[in-house]
Amino acid sequence: MELHVKRDHSSGSHQFPNRARMLISCPDGPGIVAAVSHFLHQHGANIVQSDQYTMDPDGGMFFMRVEFDLAKLGERLEELRTLFNPVAEQFKMNWKIFRVSHKKRLAIFVSKEDHCLMELLWQWQAGDLDAEITLAVSNHAEMKAYVESFGIPFHHIPVTAETKPEAEKRQLEVIGNDIDVIILARYMQIISPSFIEYYRHRIINIHHSFLPAFVGGKPYAQAYQRGVKIIGATAHYVTEELDGGPIIEQDVQRVSHSDDVTELKRIGRTIERVVLARAVKWHIEDRILVHNNKTVVFN
Numbered sequence: 001m002e003l004h005v006k007r008d009h010s011s012g013s014h015q016f017p018n019r020a021r022m023l024i025s026c027p028d029g030p031g032i033v034a035a036v037s038h039f040l041h042q043h044g045a046n047i048v049q050s051d052q053y054t055m056d057p058d059g060g061m062f063f064m065r066v067e068f069d070l071a072k073l074g075e076r077l078e079e080l081r082t083l084f085n086p087v088a089e090q091f092k093m094n095w096k097i098f099r100v101s102h103k104k105r106l107a108i109f110v111s112k113e114d115h116c117l118m119e120l121l122w123q124w125q126a127g128d129l130d131a132e133i134t135l136a137v138s139n140h141a142e143m144k145a146y147v148e149s150f151g152i153p154f155h156h157i158p159v160t161a162e163t164k165p166e167a168e169k170r171q172l173e174v175i176g177n178d179i180d181v182i183i184l185a186r187y188m189q190i191i192s193p194s195f196i197e198y199y200r201h202r203i204i205n206i207h208h209s210f211l212p213a214f215v216g217g218k219p220y221a222q223a224y225q226r227g228v229k230i231i232g233a234t235a236h237y238v239t240e241e242l243d244g245g246p247i248i249e250q251d252v253q254r255v256s257h258s259d260d261v262t263e264l265k266r267i268g269r270t271i272e273r274v275v276l277a278r279a280v281k282w283h284i285e286d287r288i289l290v291h292n293n294k295t296v297v298f299n
Contacts, residue, residue, distance in 0.1 A: 014101060016069070016100045016101060017073070017074070017101045018069050018070055018071055018072070018073040018074075019048070019067060019068070019069050019073070019099075019100040019101070020067070020068055020069075020070065020073055020077065020097055020098060020099055020100060021065065021066070021067050021097070021098045021100060021285075021286045022036070022064075022065070022066045022067075022068070022095065022096070022097045022098075023064070023065055023095065023096050023098075023286055023289055024036065024062075024063065024064040024065075024066075024093050024094070024095045025061060025062070025063050025064075025093070025094045025095075025289050025291060025296075026061070026062055026091045026092050026093040026094065026095075027059070027060075027061060027062065027091070027092055028054045028055070028056065028057055028058075028059070028060050028061060028062035029062070029091065031091075032062055032064070032091055033050075033052060033064070035087050035090070035091065036064065036066060036087070037050075039083075039084060039087050040066070040068050040070075043070070043076075043080060043083065044070060044071065045068040045069065045070040046068060046069045046070075047066060047067070047068045048067050048068060048069060049065075049066070049067040050064070050065070050066045050067075051064070051065045051066075051298040052064040052065075053296055053298075055291075061291055063289045063291070063296045063298075065286070065287065065289070065298045067100070073099065074099070077097065077099065080097065081097055084097075096286075098286050103130060103131050103132045103284075104131040104132070104180040104181060104283070104284040105131070105132050105134050105178055105179050105180050105181075106129075106131050106132065106133045106134065106179070106180065106181055106182075106183060106280070106284070107133075107134060107135050107136070107137060107175050107179045107181075107182045107183070108120060108133060108135075108136045108137070108182075108183045108185050109136075109137045109138070109171075109182060109183065109184050109185065109187035109189075110136060110137075110138045110143055110185045110186060110187055111138060111139055111140055111186060111187050111188040111189070112140050112142055112188075113186040113269075114142075114143060114146070115186070115269045115270075115272065115273045116185035116186050116206055116272055116273045116276050116277075117136070117143060117146075117147070117185045117186075118146075118273070119273035119274070119276070119277050120133070120183065120185060120276070120277060120280065121133070121147070121150055121152075123277055123281075124150075125150065128281070129277070129280060129281060129284065130284060130285070131180075131280075131284045133150075133152055134152075134153070134179065135152060135153045135154070135155060135174060135175070136152055136153070136154050136155070137154075137155045137157060137171055137174065137175075138154070138155070138156055138157070138187075139156075139157060139158055139159040139167075139187075139188075139189060140156070140158075141156045144156060155171075155174045157170050157171055157174075159189050164189075164192070165192075168191075168192055168194075168195055171195075172195070172198075179199075179202075180202065180284075181199075181202045181203070181204060181280070181283055181284070182199055182202060182203045182204070183203075183204050183276070183280055184203065184204065184205040184206065184238065185206065185276065186206065186208075186272070187205075190242065191203065191238055193240045196238055196239060196240055201237050201246070201290050202237075203237060203238040204235060204236070204237060204238070204248065204276070204279055204280060204283060205235070205236055205237075205238050205243075205245070206233060206234070206235050206272050206273075206275060206276040206279075207233065207234045207235075207236065207243050208220070208233060208268055208272055209223070209231070209232065209233065209234065209268075210230070210231065210232030210233070210234060210250060210252055220261050220264045220265050220268060221261055223264060224259075224260065224261045224264060227257065228255065229254060229255060229256070230252045230253065230254050230255065231252065231253060231255055231264055231267060231268055231271070232250055232251055232252035232253070232271055232275075233250065233251060233268060233271040233272040233275045233276075234247055234249075234250045234275070235247070235248045235249045235250070235275045235276050235278070235279035235280075236248055236279075237290065237295075239293075244293070245293070246290050246293050246294055246295045247294075247295065248279040248282065248283070248288060248295055248297060249275050249278045249279045249282070249297070250275065251271050251274065251275050252271070253267055253270075253271055255267060282297055282299055287299055
């Protein structure tokens, strides 16, 4: 019997049909906040939240995230984007405007370990991840029944060294053209450069250590052999440099000499699933700006 899990829709983006978010990065200088605020006021928008950060007031980069309400947003958004262009050009802005009511569409990649996948599905079910999980992809079949119990399509695409190009081609086919972000929920395969380029800063990975330490295989065994006193996990965007992409979120927990490798793994799994879920939540809420190999996270 197939079980379809009921989601909690008591809160979420559907409550704000006229709300938008604007993300801006540009060289710092006087007048940026005033220009953005004046533009939004001039066109009848009401700012409900504004955050900004500068790397250096003298020649550094400036970052801004603004949420605003605008009547009849759906009808006026494209016009608003066009009208904002002169302001953006004046300050050399890299900018985007998102409708809050447009839910991000997520694809989850997973292998055999289920803890990160389960955390994402639990939070999605509860309405804490305000997005649409459109499908799951795996190189193993173990998670099929569990994923499908949530009413989510599951695609089993085996991967070997010989079939990797064809497997990635198949993955791109099942994903389609309308996925906003791919989540590697302990997906134990290296993503090719061409795949990464297509989804630049839209692939989030969870690494089972506190980067940049203990990269590569068997990090918990490495940590145990070194007698570490803290362990952690790192969520980051995927780049061509293995485990070297912009870091979104990290967390740690203290451990002691009495914790063996099994216990370190147990503790690590808890950290991994929490850190990954936070990173995904911040991405879908448009809280992250990437500059070079670093992130600014307004949370």
